[in-house]
Amino acid sequence: MGNSFGLGELGFLIQGLKWTVLLAVIAFIGGGIGGLGVALARTSTSWGLRRITAGYIAVFQGTPLLMQLFVIYYGLGLVGLTLPAWLAVAIAFTLHASAFLGEIWRGAIEALPKGQFEAAKALGLHYVPRMRDVILPQALRIALPATIGFLVQLIKGTSLAAIVGFIELARAGQIVSNQTYAPLLVFTVVGAIYFALCWPLSLYGTHIENRISRTAR
Amino acid sequence: MPSTTPSAPAGDPLIVMEAVNKWYGTYHALRDVNLSVGRGEKIVLCGPSGSGKSTLIRCINQLETIKSGSITVDGTRLDDSSRSVDAVRSEVGMVFQSFNLFPHMTVLQNCTLAPMRVRGIPAAQAEATARRYLERVRIAEHAHKYPAQLSGGQQQRVAIARALCMEPKVMLFDEPTSALDPEMVKEVLDTMVGLARDGMTMVCVTHEMGFARQVADRVIFMAEGEILEQADPETFFRSPRHPRARSFLGEILAHH
Numbered sequence: 001m002g003n004s005f006g007l008g009e010l011g012f013l014i015q016g017l018k019w020t021v022l023l024a025v026i027a028f029i030g031g032g033i034g035g036l037g038v039a040l041a042r043t044s045t046s047w048g049l050r051r052i053t054a055g056y057i058a059v060f061q062g063t064p065l066l067m068q069l070f071v072i073y074y075g076l077g078l079v080g081l082t083l084p085a086w087l088a089v090a091i092a093f094t095l096h097a098s099a100f101l102g103e104i105w106r107g108a109i110e111a112l113p114k115g116q117f118e119a120a121k122a123l124g125l126h127y128v129p130r131m132r133d134v135i136l137p138q139a140l141r142i143a144l145p146a147t148i149g150f151l152v153q154l155i156k157g158t159s160l161a162a163i164v165g166f167i168e169l170a171r172a173g174q175i176v177s178n179q180t181y182a183p184l185l186v187f188t189v190v191g192a193i194y195f196a197l198c199w200p201l202s203l204y205g206t207h208i209e210n211r212i213s214r215t216a217r
Numbered sequence: 218m219p220s221t222t223p224s225a226p227a228g229d230p231l232i233v234m235e236a237v238n239k240w241y242g243t244y245h246a247l248r249d250v251n252l253s254v255g256r257g258e259k260i261v262l263c264g265p266s267g268s269g270k271s272t273l274i275r276c277i278n279q280l281e282t283i284k285s286g287s288i289t290v291d292g293t294r295l296d297d298s299s300r301s302v303d304a305v306r307s308e309v310g311m312v313f314q315s316f317n318l319f320p321h322m323t324v325l326q327n328c329t330l331a332p333m334r335v336r337g338i339p340a341a342q343a344e345a346t347a348r349r350y351l352e353r354v355r356i357a358e359h360a361h362k363y364p365a366q367l368s369g370g371q372q373q374r375v376a377i378a379r380a381l382c383m384e385p386k387v388m389l390f391d392e393p394t395s396a397l398d399p400e401m402v403k404e405v406l407d408t409m410v411g412l413a414r415d416g417m418t419m420v421c422v423t424h425e426m427g428f429a430r431q432v433a434d435r436v437i438f439m440a441e442g443e444i445l446e447q448a449d450p451e452t453f454f455r456s457p458r459h460p461r462a463r464s465f466l467g468e469i470l471a472h473h
Contacts, residue, residue: 123331125330
């Protein structure tokens, strides 16, 4: 057929972009909550919790995101759970992000001086206020650059959702490219959109990193 | 200071350690330590590094767990239950060598956090108490600064005020002046002397022998995890009985 690349096509890409952003936001929020749980479990005094979450992290860090999407999307279908594609994909990304953010934040928690934990304990602060008021605010600050770095990876990673037929930005680009026979133009636009999304975040991450390294003497 | 201590009549020791043993792997850090600290008593623990004196006071608030023996603080026996640990920690103040102020909080927030979170004291009241103690360690004008904006001596005085805000029954000091520049040692020691004069029960690990002479009711000398000698400061400094105490004092006093 062969349309040319016009406003309609751009609109289609923007539709895809909406899904990309939505997926990234869901994954980041879900992964933020899950990752917090994983980081706390990894730094807990319970051997069992530490082992289980270590195994979980090993699996999700040691396999490609693509495989994780496949297994969760088709796996859920095999056990009779028919979820909408976007939900299955959101679950997969949440599990993926939880593992990575959990590991980033675990490292930050363990990077804090032991004296911070001891001072909080010596004051009689129980686990919840100890973590919430003393440890986590400091750990998250340390982890912010790495966290933003992961968020950028995650945004680009959402393109893999195309594999299960999900029409996000990259898949939308592919479709438009097939219709217009102008792959170079289309993918340049798609690339520019990803760049516009990710680059400011990267800049912000660098900015935060500089600020932290300055204040840390 | 709260005077509600129905659990143990006055005159009873505040801290009792009986046959306490502590191991780090195969290293025997505390050997059959027996120690009782009376209410209002000021104790200075000294000894060569690695003698177990810091370990000893860290066992009192369960920053270290013991292998055998028993520790009782104000009538509460420390067992593995988190209830006994929490009960003891909220009554025992601790000052560390490295201050350990919370760097993301202002001086005032450092001081109000535990009273609000542990005792459930309303913010306004916690702040009033904090200001009173900051005044007492003469640092009230820095209440809204962050720890990094203060000198080491100032930070340590804030750390003392922070511990006092919980109105503890006993204060533990773990080499509070060892990380300080020499010119700041005095301001911290003066604060501690003031605290001692006000009747606070204190257990201090320190090499400041002048401080020990001035305030200690009892000096305890430790080496290799054992209490080798205890005496009033006058006796201890004039005529230490144990040869290890004699050589330790010789070394320490040679540098002062």
